[in-house]
Amino acid sequence: MPDFTRSSLYSLAWFDGEAMLGAAALWHSIRASLAQNGSFVSQTILADQAMVELDCGDLPVRAINQRIRAAISAGARHVRLLHPGARHNLGVGLPAGIELTVAGSAGYYIAGLNDGASVMVQGDAGWGAAESMRDGIVVIEGSAGNAVAASIRAGTVVVRGSASTRAGIAMKGGILIVAGDVGPMAGFMMQKGVIVVCGDASAGLADSMYAGTVFLGGRHDELGADAVFEDRSPEDLELIGSALDHWKVTAPAGGFRKLVSGRKLWNFERSERDLWKTAL
Amino acid sequence: MCGIVGYWDKTGRNGFPIGRLVLSMLEALSCRGPDSAGIAVIGPEPPAGPEIWSVRITPGDIQALERLVEMGTILPDAGAAHQASQGNTLQFGFAPEPGLTVEELERGLGARRGGLEVLSLGRRLDLVKQVGSPTALEAAFAVSTWQGPLAIGHTRMSTESRIDLSHSQPFWVHGVSDLATVHNGHVTNYHQLRRRFEQQGTNFYTDNDSEVIGVYLRSRMEQGQSLAGAMADSIQELDGAFSYLVASDEGLGIVRDRFGFKPLVLAETEEFVAVATEEVALRRALTADFRASEPPPGFARLYPLVALQPCLV
Numbered sequence A: 001m002p003d004f005t006r007s008s009l010y011s012l013a014w015f016d017g018e019a020m021l022g023a024a025a026l027w028h029s030i031r032a033s034l035a036q037n038g039s040f041v042s043q044t045i046l047a048d049q050a051m052v053e054l055d056c057g058d059l060p061v062r063a064i065n066q067r068i069r070a071a072i073s074a075g076a077r078h079v080r081l082l083h084p085g086a087r088h089n090l091g092v093g094l095p096a097g098i099e100l101t102v103a104g105s106a107g108y109y110i111a112g113l114n115d116g117a118s119v120m121v122q123g124d125a126g127w128g129a130a131e132s133m134r135d136g137i138v139v140i141e142g143s144a145g146n147a148v149a150a151s152i153r154a155g156t157v158v159v160r161g162s163a164s165t166r167a168g169i170a171m172k173g174g175i176l177i178v179a180g181d182v183g184p185m186a187g188f189m190m191q192k193g194v195i196v197v198c199g200d201a202s203a204g205l206a207d208s209m210y211a212g213t214v215f216l217g218g219r220h221d222e223l224g225a226d227a228v229f230e231d232r233s234p235e236d237l238e239l240i241g242s243a244l245d246h247w248k249v250t251a252p253a254g255g256f257r258k259l260v261s262g263r264k265l266w267n268f269e270r271s272e273r274d275l276w277k278t279a280l
Numbered sequence B: 001m002c003g004i005v006g007y008w009d010k011t012g013r014n015g016f017p018i019g020r021l022v023l024s025m026l027e028a029l030s031c032r033g034p035d036s037a038g039i040a041v042i043g044p045e046p047p048a049g050p051e052i053w054s055v056r057i058t059p060g061d062i063q064a065l066e067r068l069v070e071m072g073t074i075l076p077d078a079g080a081a082h083q084a085s086q087g088n089t090l091q092f093g094f095a096p097e098p099g100l101t102v103e104e105l106e107r108g109l110g111a112r113r114g115g116l117e118v119l120s121l122g123r124r125l126d127l128v129k130q131v132g133s134p135t136a137l138e139a140a141f142a143v144s145t146w147q148g149p150l151a152i153g154h155t156r157m158s159t160e161s162r163i164d165l166s167h168s169q170p171f172w173v174h175g176v177s178d179l180a181t182v183h184n185g186h187v188t189n190y191h192q193l194r195r196r197f198e199q200q201g202t203n204f205y206t207d208n209d210s211e212v213i214g215v216y217l218r219s220r221m222e223q224g225q226s227l228a229g230a231m232a233d234s235i236q237e238l239d240g241a242f243s244y245l246v247a248s249d250e251g252l253g254i255v256r257d258r259f260g261f262k263p264l265v266l267a268e269t270e271e272f273v274a275v276a277t278e279e280v281a282l283r284r285a286l287t288a289d290f291r292a293s294e295p296p297p298g299f300a301r302l303y304p305l306v307a308l309q310p311c312l313v
Helices: A009-014 A022-034 A061-073 A234-246 A270-278 B018-028 B062-066 B078-083 B102-109 B134-141 B190-199 B211-222 B227-237 B279-285
Strands: A051-055 A078-082 A099-103 A115-121 A135-140 A156-159 A172-178 A192-197 A213-216 A227-230 A257-261 B003-009 B036-042 B053-057 B072-075 B090-096 B118-122 B125-131 B150-156 B179-187 B240-248 B251-256 B265-268 B272-276 B300-304
Touching: A022 A172, A022 A192, A022 A234, A051 A061, A061 A078, A172 A234, A192 A234, B003 B018, B003 B179, B003 B240, B003 B251, B003 B279, B018 B036, B018 B134, B018 B150, B018 B272, B018 B279, B036 B134, B036 B179, B036 B240, B053 B102, B053 B125, B102 B118, B125 B134, B125 B179, B150 B179, B150 B240, B150 B251, B179 B190, B179 B211, B190 B211, B211 B227, B211 B240, B227 B240, B227 B251, B227 B300, B251 B272, B265 B279, B272 B279
Parallel strands: A051 A078, A078 A099, A099 A115, A115 A135, A135 A156, A156 A172, A172 A192, A192 A213
Antiparallel strands: A213 A257, A227 A257, B003 B150, B003 B272, B036 B125, B036 B150, B053 B090, B053 B118, B072 B090, B118 B125, B179 B240, B240 B251, B251 B300, B265 B272
């Protein structure tokens, strides 16, 4: 159990409480993900009467988002965006119970501030996909740009391709699964939640994490400050395996290693000055 | 927050409409900066024969061209060149006397900061730019009719120097035939580098930090480094947040800073290499099925025009 008496004052605000730290928090994130919408996971989205197709054409982003909201108000439960053209800020702040399919690439902040919707991008995503998501599902079929799943509080983000720099930066809960590789500084300053990287990681993996867990399937470059390997429990591996099955992601042949915070940056120690210098 | 774009047609087909394609990419990014727009194109390989430079200068007086008489031949002639002046520039062909350097030609024209300026020079390079939007660029120069295998483009949001023709991009690299750059970002050790280069005798034509990138590449190449090597070196020696592209008769160069601060998205297929600040530019201009992703921080690669495989540096 962490020693809160030595923690800085504001660090308390980042956690929901002691019960959600360590293995409990890890398992909570994964179990929550496993409980998420089955039909969306299997990609058999129902073309029911509640589905609306919206051609982005030459529409500005604001008009597209207004039409998505109008369709939802009129009873639509599934909106499919045609010709998205990698526009920014599509489908921001969507409510729970809504499915959004982007038939192509999305630009910056796709499904940002997601409030519980299920969003699938059938192409690539730009910077900050699913940023600050409160809950929900975001699946990116292609590659994700800088800072995918930044600051998410809960929910699941799946990247079937590779993710660029700073994947899962400042995550506060939830789970990010990357089927491919991640760029430099994945998991930077993460506070809670789980990142699963099936491929390789570039330099600075898990740099300056407060808490949270990173599972790495492939190779890594130089690790980030205060990132340490920890033995994984059979429960850890079983849950990760279930999560990958659930989200239709192939597990790496060699299994996973587990990275956590060494917690040396929680409190300043004069003897660890050199470590602090390398932390950003 | 500028926008930069680049495209290389790998197929080598004749008459490839590179101008139209790059203009379309640039228009998709015009919201990133309405201050100025420009395009640099590497045209088709010229027929064998005596070397002809394509030269584009700011509107000069006819005397400027007459000063070139002893240095070579203006094609077809100075008067015709003046009549053919286009937009804000004057473009002419020039057959240099053997041994004439690009620098000697610039000096012969009386090129100087704030006065007559050579905007572009090369066997295959042509470059136009002006204050205003990409759409206005098309109206002034009909760039959509330009052909060739390779082009780069720029749309500018000015953050550090004035908005005029000289400070617009692409920048032709003064003194070097067929080399131009476009840049998105800030070179934060610009003043330090500029002071160093000025002490070595380099003339700067603008106060734009982006100009130092070309000066740096030229300096490294004069020290014997290859273009690809100079690009790789620049990652260590330029500070700040930058993504920049290079158009050269050697190929298309793509460089990202060490931290990947400035956006850049790259797509490569068997037919093309396309690169832009945002994927929206690629999706607007290209209908083929392709995947796009961010080159990693510290990426420096020259896609050579002659070979089909990228050259890793």
